[in-house]
Amino acid sequence: MPKGHRMSSLPIAQYCGQSPALSAKYGSGRAAAMGRAFHSQTAGEPDCGKLLAQLTPEEQDEIATWKEPADVDMDRGVVLSYSDAEKEMVVALNEDGEACHEDDEDCLTVGHLDFAWIVQVEGRRTAYVVDIKRSEWTVMEGADSLQLLTYGYAYASAHDCDEFAVGIWAAVEARWQWSDMFDTSDIIAMASLWDRIQYAATNDEVSTGAHCSGCWARTHCKEHLVPGAVGAANPAMLAVSEGTGIIDNEMALQCVMVIKSMEDLVKVAKSQVKEYARRHGGIHDESCGKVYKPIKVGGRIGFDTKKFAKDHPEMVEEYTSRGAGHYQARWVNK
Numbered sequence: 001m002p003k004g005h006r007m008s009s010l011p012i013a014q015y016c017g018q019s020p021a022l023s024a025k026y027g028s029g030r031a032a033a034m035g036r037a038f039h040s041q042t043a044g045e046p047d048c049g050k051l052l053a054q055l056t057p058e059e060q061d062e063i064a065t066w067k068e069p070a071d072v073d074m075d076r077g078v079v080l081s082y083s084d085a086e087k088e089m090v091v092a093l094n095e096d097g098e099a100c101h102e103d104d105e106d107c108l109t110v111g112h113l114d115f116a117w118i119v120q121v122e123g124r125r126t127a128y129v130v131d132i133k134r135s136e137w138t139v140m141e142g143a144d145s146l147q148l149l150t151y152g153y154a155y156a157s158a159h160d161c162d163e164f165a166v167g168i169w170a171a172v173e174a175r176w177q178w179s180d181m182f183d184t185s186d187i188i189a190m191a192s193l194w195d196r197i198q199y200a201a202t203n204d205e206v207s208t209g210a211h212c213s214g215c216w217a218r219t220h221c222k223e224h225l226v227p228g229a230v231g232a233a234n235p236a237m238l239a240v241s242e243g244t245g246i247i248d249n250e251m252a253l254q255c256v257m258v259i260k261s262m263e264d265l266v267k268v269a270k271s272q273v274k275e276y277a278r279r280h281g282g283i284h285d286e287s288c289g290k291v292y293k294p295i296k297v298g299g300r301i302g303f304d305t306k307k308f309a310k311d312h313p314e315m316v317e318e319y320t321s322r323g324a325g326h327y328q329a330r331w332v333n334k
Contacts (some may be wrong), residue, residue, distance in 0.1 A: 002092070002102065004201030007111025010146045013141075014200035015211040022217035030059065031215055038063045038171065039114055039132055043087040061306065066171035069115070069132070074165075074178075076121050078215040080128055085115035091154035099158035103159070109201040118159055126181075127156045127164040132291040136170035136177060140334065141181040143168050150197050156184055210331045211259065219268045225248065227261040234258050 005013045009020035037051040041063075052060060069082040094100040102110045116129040129152040139145045155162035162184055168177040184190060191240045198286030208223050218224045227234070234252035239245070245330040246252045274294070277283050309316045 002097070002107045002110045004108045005203075007091070008147050008149045008151055008195075009110050010109070010197065010200040011141065012211055012215050013203050014146055014196065015209060015216070016205070016207045017203035018223070019207040019215045019217055022220050023215075026217050028221045032216070034063050035132070035134060038066055038134075039088070041224065042068050042082075042132070047215070065306065066134070067174035068171075069130070069169045070174060072167075072176050074128065078119055078121055080117050080119075082115065083176065085130075087115045087153075089113055089116065090160060091151060093150070093154050094195070095198075097157075097198065098152055109150070109197070111147070111151055111154065113155065114154055118161065121163075124162040125160065127152065127159060127161040128167065129164060130156050130167045130169055132169045132171055134170075135172045136175055138170075139168060143177045144194060149179070149182075149193060151195065152179075152182065153190075153193055169286065207259070213331050216329070219264050224261055225265045225268065227258055247316050251314075270282075280303060296332050 005017075005020040009023060012019040033051075035047070035056055037055055037060075040048040040051045055063070069081055069224050071081045073079050090102055090110065090112055092100050092102045092104070092107050094104060094106040095108045096106075100107050113129055113133045116127060118125065120126070120196055120298070129148070131148050131151065133139055136142070139147075145168075148168065152164040155161075163181050164184065165181045166179045169175075170177065175191040182189065182193070207310050208227075212218050212221075212224050215221070215224075233256060236251045237258055239247075239251065240255060246255060273283070274293075277293050282291035286293050
């Protein structure tokens, strides 16, 4: 049994040690279920049918539009083809940063990588390690995600490689993203990466911040949600409510954190309120004689764009237009 967090949890665990435990307890939602089914289907695994059956018809239709990894020219005379890759592998690292078996007594962290290649490039044994993501926007750090870097580090260690690079295949956009090449003989660079991996795998401190936006379990985390419950009393929010306005970065940061917390808290509360109303015939307010309960409304008129595009691709191309770009506020890397 690994002593530390799983490799897939390391990007968040490096900031908050509570996230992996919450994710393990509450699961990672429908997006993860869709991802597992697509991975299994793409790799031709025997349990593919079972995983697809766990999806709704709408989810099955969506992943049917995702693209399998395309061949990629890596220069230096290297063309990588998915059909030639080693697929769905377990990698593990022990407490000394060396490749090990997941059942070893000193195993620290374990991961399941999607596929990889080992090729000879200019006399060097080179590993290319890839993770499939739904979209290129799924991973804030892109191919520099600590999850992917740990996969590459572990896989290269297990296969005695001279260098490695990690990549992302974005299934929606059908695009590749790649990291720089890492030289495994570069002692300083490898030691620095191992320090990050080791710290993230063993971190048990709770911390809130911009990283919460990438945590699937944040709606079960009181440290994240409680600020939303008391947000109105936050000095920065009070100043805003009094018309003072935001005067510096610290004040703006406090407001952003409270707003994000409030949004998630409201989402959780609305879900539980709706379920209570459904089970108990409504929520009664005797003071005004009203009841909050589910009522049946007319269905929305829909248009099957996917079927139309399949049946009339020439019309889609003729009548499709893209609106003007716009700004969207969200957390991004500097």
